[in-house]
Amino acid sequence: MRRSWARRWPVWLVTSIILIALSAGLAVFRFQPTGEASSGPPVPTPDEGTRQPTVSVAAVSGGTFRQGLIGRIETLNPLIMRSTAERAVSVLLFEGLVWVDGSGIPQPALADRWEASEDGLEYTVHLRDDALWHDGQPVTARDVLFTVRLIQAPDFPGDPTLADFWRSVQVAVIDARTVRFRLAEPYAPFPTYLALPIVPEHLLEGTLPTDLSRSSFSVHPIGSGPYRLERADLRTGTIELVRFDGYQRPQPIFERVTIRLFESAEEALTAFREGELDALEPVPWKAIQDGQLLGKHARIYAPSLAGFTALFLNGQAQFFTDVRVRQALSLAIDRERLIRDVLGGQAEPGNGPIPPASWAYQEQDYRYDPAAAVRLLRDAGWEDRDGDGIVDKEGLSFRFTLLVNVDDPQRVAVAQAVAQQLAEVGLSVTVQPIAAPSLERQLLDREFTAAVFGWMSTSGDPDMFELWHSTQAEGGANITSFRSRTVDILLEQARRSLDRSERRSLYVEFQRLFAEYVPAIVLYYPRYCFVVSDRIGGVDASPLVAPEDHFRQLPRWYRVER
Structure with missing residues (x-):
């Protein structure tokens, strides 16, 4: 489930990330671009060896x-699709001017x-000279130009954040193969938005535009x-696709693709x-835990996604105004411990707001040190003065409510584990699962103290x-x-500069300051799991921006004979 909490276009915050059957109990391994998979649950770490059978x-x-x-x-x-299943089919049928790889390039x-x-x-x-529609x-x-103008229309029925962005862009046709875009102000990420189908x-x-869904x-x-x-x-959930001979980038190996919806x-x-x-997704969490549900020929692939799950702290709340x-x-x-005990090892610890696969990522030092945490709390004036096990300051006990969306049991479990760990240093945290729409409203209205949720x-x-x-x-x-x-x-300079190396330097410093100021605590990075039969070759687990992006590699997949 994706929900846009941004008033504009670049950021989507999600209360229930669309991973392994909408489970929040997922995170990322840093897979090598060559692609590796596990031969069934549990999904191993890269060090355990996950190569295809020899x-x-x-x-x-x-x-x-x-x-x-x-x-x-x-x-x-593709302009009015909303679900992951719809977008997966769109990847096989349509293209944008560009596609964005897992590093964000x-x-x-x-x-x-x-x-x-x-x-x-x-x-x-x-445009490419050989780009053809399926009708030749x-x-x-x-x-x-036509596509952008559809989206710019006031009554466009698709994603409103996408429409808001494109309404600020002027488009001009130079010739049959050349188009020019003019922005209201410099925006370095613009080429990634050319992935629009x-x-x-x-x-x-x-x-x-209002008739698009009925067309x-x-x-x-x-x-x-x-x-x-x-x-x-x-109606019956069956879609049949045939290889398009006019597509040579590369030409698909499979002649046909049949899609069954469940x-x-x-x-x-x-x-x-x-x-x-031959393949199934998203993989239900219970199937990750119990390999018998997938059978002996299953191979689970777990590419990283461009997002994170974090503990967000309201900086206006009296407890969190002090950086200490x-x-x-x-x-x-x-x-x-969170990943081991709650997520079954299916995660990598988070240490910053930019995902590890990104070209701008810079790993930050992370350590678990409850003794140091107690000292910092004491330096900030928080001590257990009455012996009740909860630190206090000027008569105020450190008690707060931690919000989480109730429709995601795994995320609720994560929030409860966080609360238990914070209790070990004298904080009393009450986990309050609430309906996702209510959580969205409270977060946007700043009517919260802390919340566990995700960003994509x-x-x-x-x-x-x-x-x-x-x-x-x-x-x-x-x-x-x-x-x-x-x-x-x-952040201002990084989104204006066209020099990627300069942008990276700016984001490296941003990540350093984020680790110092701690406006949120990144708990782990997500991944998306899909399962493919071991009779299919050519599959890899390269990082993705979105779950459906792995279908871009399907033209390279093939059936193997043993």
Whole structure:
């Protein structure tokens, strides 16, 4: 489940990250780009060795790949898709001008190159000469202009944050293969937003934005991706795709892809276990814990995602105005124990706001030291003066409520474990699970003391302006109300500079200051688990921006003969 808590576009905060059957009990291993998987639960750490079996195999070209998805699909129009299942199919049918790799760097797709003006206000994008729609028509700059204008329309029915962003961008067609974008102000992450799926003008021209969901295009779309739609029956949950011969980047190895939709996780697991499917996702948490539910041919892949789960602290609350208190809480939380005892080892400890796969990531020193936490609390005036086991200051006991969304049992368990660990240094924490909509409202209105929830990047770029800049502290996504003029300057410069090495230096310093000021405590990094039969080769676990991004590698997958 994704929810936008930002008033604008770059940041999505999620109360229930869409990982392993909407479970919060997930985190990231730093997999190597070569790709590794486990031969069934539990998912091992990289040090335990997760390479493909060393057996003689032969790749088979052609054939049918059978994908199972747990979830529903209501539309195949990529501009109004909302679910992970819908976006997964979109990756196979459509392309953007670019795609964004797991480190957050845009890569060529429909565009083969682009350049920015020196002032960072204009981006000129050049389309590939061989880009074709599935009906044989060329993809042109007018298709790009048409797509953006659909999104800019006041009555666009899709993602409002996406629409808000594109409404500030001017688009001009230079020639059939060249399009120019002009921004209101320099914004270095802009190329990552060119991953927007492009739709064909010649098929949708004249369609009102409000009619997109009712258009025949929503059920029988024409895209430009590696596979074209042959048949879709959304009522029965069956979609059949055929290799598009006009796509050569690379040409898919499987000739056909069939997609089966399941509303029941049990039914989906049975179909995979009995060999009716080659792959299934998302993998229910219970199947990660019990390998028999997946069968002997299952291989679980767990690529990292661009996000984190954290303990967010309201900087306006009287308990957390002193930085020494926030530092003490960070020292008092044993991430290793949290991951071992609550998450079953399926996590990597968090130590900063930028995910490890990002090109801007810089690891920070993390340590668990409850004795040091007690000393910091004492230095800040918090001691157990009445012997009740709870520290106090000027007659006020250190008691607060920790909010968490009730619809996610794993996240509730994480919050309870955090509360128990903080009790060890004299803090009384009451965990209060509440409905997700209520949690969203309280966080946006700053009516909370602390909360455990997650953040996911929508673009893959490390831009953290919306989440931590002072201007966002009153009504934006900076729900901790964190303010630092030094951090503000770093974030402002980092989103304006077109020099990636300069941007990285700025973000390295930002991460250092984040570790010092501790506006939030990053507990762990998420990952997304999907299962593939060991009869399928070419699969890897490279980092992803979003769960559906791993379908970009499907054209390289193949069936193996042993």
